[in-house]
Amino acid sequence: ETYAVFISLGIVSLVVAVASCYQLHCVEHFNQRYQAFLLSTPNLPQTLNSNMIVNNVIPFDPIPLEKVYVNLRSVERSVDLLTSTLIKRQSPAQLLHWTLKALSLTDLTTLSGDDTRANVERLCFRAAYPFPERLAEPKDYGQVHTAAVCVYPSRVGDAYKALGALKRLDQIQIAAVATGFPSGQYPLHSRLAEITYAIEQGATEIDIVVDRSLVLNGKWNQLYEEIVKMREACGDKAHLKTILGIGECGTMVNVYKASMVAMMAGSDFIKTSTGKEAVNATLPVGLVMIRAIQEFYRLTGKKIGLKPAGGVRTVKDAVAWMIMIKETLGEQWLTPELFRFGASGLLDDVEKQYYSLSKQLRK
Numbered sequence: 278e279t280y281a282v283f284i285s286l287g288i289v290s291l292v293v294a295v296a297s298c299y300q301l302h303c304v305e306h307f308n309q310r311y312q313a314f315l316l317s318t319p320n321l322p323q324t325l326n327s328n329m330i331v332n333n334v335i336p337f338d339p340i341p342l343e344k345v346y347v348n349l350r351s352v353e354r355s356v357d358l359l360t361s362t363l364i365k366r367q368s369p370a371q372l373l374h375w376t377l378k379a380l381s382l383t384d385l386t387t388l389s390g391d392d393t394r395a396n397v398e399r400l401c402f403r404a405a406y407p408f409p410e411r412l413a414e415p416k417d418y419g420q421v422h423t424a425a426v427c428v429y430p431s432r433v434g435d436a437y438k439a440l441g442a443l444k445r446l447d448q449i450q451i452a453a454v455a456t457g458f459p460s461g462q463y464p465l466h467s468r469l470a471e472i473t474y475a476i477e478q479g480a481t482e483i484d485i486v487v488d489r490s491l492v493l494n495g496k497w498n499q500l501y502e503e504i505v506k507m508r509e510a511c512g513d514k515a516h517l518k519t520i521l522g523i524g525e526c527g528t529m530v531n532v533y534k535a536s537m538v539a540m541m542a543g544s545d546f547i548k549t550s551t552g553k554e555a556v557n558a559t560l561p562v563g564l565v566m567i568r569a570i571q572e573f574y575r576l577t578g579k580k581i582g583l584k585p586a587g588g589v590r591t592v593k594d595a596v597a598w599m600i601m602i603k604e605t606l607g608e609q610w611l612t613p614e615l616f617r618f619g620a621s622g623l624l625d626d627v628e629k630q631y632y633s634l635s636k637q638l639r640k
Contacts, residue, residue: 330614331516332579334508334543337501341537341572347529347565356560359604360597367596373634376627377421379595380407382613384452384584386427386621388552394435400426401439404449407624412632423624424613425450425482429458430475437479450613452482452518456507459551461486461522465503472510482516483507484584484619486551489525492535500535501542508543518546518584518617521566524556529565536569546582552619557587560597567605580610586619591626 367375385404387396404423422445426436430453440446453475457463472483485507491500504519511517519539526532536547547566550557563585570581583606585598595618602610610616 330545331513332508332540332543332545332581334505335541335577337498337538337541339497341576342497342534345530345533347533349529349561352529352561352564356564356601359564359601360560363600363604364593364596369634369637372592372596372630373638375596375599376592376630376634377417378599378611379592379618379623380421380627380631381424382595382599382611382616383423383618383620383623383627384425384427384450384586385423385624386552386586386619387432388427388429388454388458388621392429392432394432397426397428397432397435398439400428401436401443401445401449403624405440405443405445408628408631422449424617425452427452427454427482427484427619429453430455430471430478430480433475433478433480450481450516451479452484453478453480454484454486454520454551456485458484458486458520459522459553461488462490465506469506469510472507472515476511476514480515482518483511484518484520484548486520486522487535487539489522492521492526492531497534497538501538504539504542504544516545517543518548518582519544520548520551520586522551522554523549523558523562524554529562532562532565533569536566537573540569540573540579540581544581546584546617548584548586548619550585550587550619552587552621554587558585558589558598558619560601563598563601564605567601570606580615582615582617583610584617584619589618589620590622592623592630595623595627 385400387400404426407421407423408417426449428436433451433453436451437446440449440451455471455475456468457471461468472485475483485504487500488503491503508517521532521535521539523532526535539547547570549562549566563583566583570583573579573581583602589595589598598618599611602616
């Protein structure tokens with residue numbers, strides 16, 4: 278009996294020795310373990326508030342990690358088929374829609390060594406008012422904003438005060454990178470302490486980084502256990518986004534497996550990169566992560582979010598990602614609860630395209 282996942286031509290296929298009977302056995306086996314776990318742990322956090330769903334931890338199961346194959350050339354062809362033609366067909370009105378959608382899905386980020394309180398205050402104001410009043414359409418000014426701001430734990434307090442002064446704490450989330458960002462090469466106790474500190478300062482989302490050495494050495498159970506502890510540290514006070522650092526995972530197969538482990542361990546989002554690696558968010562790696570999300574959804578019925586970060590600098594880049602999400606996971610995933618961009622420079626091009634497209638449509 279074998280369990281193989283092929284990612285080829287945009288289709289995830291289950292290849293089994295006993296055909297569909299074994300596939301049903303695998304799903305039934307996974308669901309039985311999942312339901313038994315939920316019954317045995319009734320106090321796991323379910324929601325942050327009435328609008329947010331928190332992913333539960335489920336038991337580690339190695340079966341979805343067995344015999345995984347990724348045909349990279351087929352993945353690249355699939356990405357091209359999914360995005361290139363559709364992007365060219367967009368009208369100015371559609372592009373304006375996508376531009377504002379990209380803005381609403383952005384975690385506006387500053388992660389520089391010279392970040393100051395003033396930098397964070399400017400970031401928060403721009404997140405709340407991305408277009409100057411004199412240039413924005415009246416219907417858009419003060420109404421459109423980013424999904425979140427993302428800062429270091431030491432700057433969360435500054436972001437909390439700034440968004441509070443702007444009366445936007447209920448609209449714009451505060452995300453903090455943590456757990457030894459960007460390397461993840463710190464003792465576990467200090468990584469967990471960072472999570473606790475960030476939440477105490479006002480963070481509502483925690484972007485953790487995995488220890489890539491666990492991925493490279495195939496220590497999936499240990500990776501799972503570490504992320505579970507990070508999920509527990511977040512409790513019911515913060516969403517958990519798990520950064521895989523795909524440029525340092527070695528292979529696409531490792532990216533797929535790390536995605537599955539992160540979701541089992543309670544991640545609300547899986548995120549491509551820290552933005553500090555040599556290779557960050559690419560569409561092919563995004564498609565591999567999407568296939569993992571689809572498979573996890575098939576097995577558990579749970580929707581997990583995706584966050585590409587690093588390399589998404591233009592509206593054209595963002596549109597390609599959003600079209601790929603729409604064509605694979607469906608439009609229901611194109612909400613801040615299930616899809617985000619991690620970006621510091623994207624907003625510059627959003628502003629430029631917004632003015633240009635609005636002007637075209639007024640003619």
